[in-house]
Amino acid sequence: MSFFEHLQQATADERAALFGVPVIRDALGGAVSLEGYVAFLTQAYHHVRHTVPLMMACGAKLPTRLEWLRGAVCEYIDEEYGHEQWILNDIAACGGDPDQVRNSRPALPIELMVAFLYDLIARDNPVGLFGMVNVLEGTSIALATQAAGTIQKSLGLPANAFSYLSSHGALDQDHMATYRGLMDRLEDARDQEAVVHSAKVVYRLYADMFRGLPRAEASRSEVNHALV
Incomplete structure (x- = not known):
């Protein structure tokens, strides 16, 4: 078994937990409110703005x-x-306010995720950052390829409201092919363990972020009806 395959197997439970979060199930079915989509973008901003600094720290x-x-x-x-x-x-x-988002603080799961990754690089093993790549790019591929078009149609938003999500569908599929090759070149058991550990932590924190997003009213109504 290659290391990439081992990584997917070792994190299967955490990945299943993430994709089992109700708001993600809603999104994959195209049920997202405008409030929920902007809330997702807001949290995405707060971790994506650290991607390049984290990679620079890792490389160093x-x-x-x-x-x-x-x-x-x-x-x-x-x-x-x-x-x-x-x-x-x-x-x-x-219709949101980019300046307000830029000056806001992230939700606690994203703040903890970013802090964990900087600390992992500084005090533990910088290779562990690639656990984050496995989680975030794999998730964005699923959302972009399975949900972006449906969400755009249901919300009646222009295509330029989905530049981040839509572009990352194709872009991250290319990245994941490259990523697989890189991970399969890792031979040191300590490097491999760092990637697996990081992926597990990021999966849990990323799932917690999604749990904090508002759900579409239709989804809430369906849940309430099912409970009656």
């Missing part, structure tokens, strides 16, 4: 034996730079 801490991985980090930085602005543009297209 990687040992010489992983020079090949540092090169991949440099390419990733170049591709990810400025994506937080896409999110702010999407928020504006939804």
Whole structure:
């Protein structure tokens, strides 16, 4: 079994828990409120704006034996730079206030996730950052390919309100193919363990973030009806 396959197997429970969160099930079925979509974009902004700084910190801490991985980090930085602005543009297209989002604080799960990743790089093993990549890109692929178009239609929003999510569908599929190759080159058991541990933590915190998002009223009504 390759390490990438092991990573998917080792995090299967955490991934299932994430995709079992009601608001994600709603989204995959196209049931999202405008409030919920903007709330998602707001939290996305608060972690995406750290992607490049985290990658830069990771690249600086990687040992010489992983020079090949540092090169991949440099390419990733170049591709990810400025994506937080896409999110702010999407928020504006939804009628939201980008300045308010930019100056707000993230929800606690995102704040803890970002802090955990910086600490992982600084005090533990910088390779662990790639656990985050596995979670966030895998999730965005699912949301982009299975939900973005349906959500856009149901909310009646313009295409430019989905530049972040839609672009990450195709972009992250390419990234995941590259990511798989990189992970399968990791040979040190400590590096592999750091990636698995990080992915498990990020899955849990990312799921907690989604649990805090408002659900569509239709979804709430369906749940209430089912409980009567």
